[in-house]
Amino acid sequence: MYGALVRLVVKPGKRSEFLEFARWNARVVRDSEPDTLRHDVWEVEAEPDVVYVYEVYKDEAGFERHIKNEPVQKFGEIMNDLIEGWTMVIPFGHSAVSNLDE
Incomplete structure (x- = not known):
């Protein structure tokens, strides 16, 4: 597998617009990218203007x-x-071990 974790700082007042885009992106990924295994956007309560994309x-x-x-x-x-x-946070690279490994 190949992946990364990115930390994005969203501009003040743009969080809703960013999350709307992220939801659309997730639908496109789900419906048309069978080789995309995860495309998650995470929020952390302690960082209100930050999202993490896995x-x-x-x-x-x-x-x-x-x-x-x-x-x-x-x-x-x-x-x-x-x-x-x-x-x-984690640059693009190959997984060493995963629960998805066969």
């Missing part, structure tokens, strides 16, 4: 297909309006 793909090819999909292209267009900054 992405897991079957392999790097699945990730490459994901970044060509409409939501990723749209996020590139709107990111500067919604996000103050971001940090790769």
Whole structure:
């Protein structure tokens, strides 16, 4: 598997707009990306302007297909309006062990 964890700081007043986009993105991923195993957005109560995006793909090819999909292209267009900054908490890489391993 191939994945990452990203920390995004959402601009003040843009949280609802970001989460609306994230919900649409999750639907597109669910309906059209069979190699995307997880695409989760997490909130942490202690960090009200922060969301964490956890992405897991079957392999790097699945990730490459994901970044060509409409939501990723749209996020590139709107990111500067919604996000103050971001940090790769866990950079993209391959899993060492997973409950999904056979």
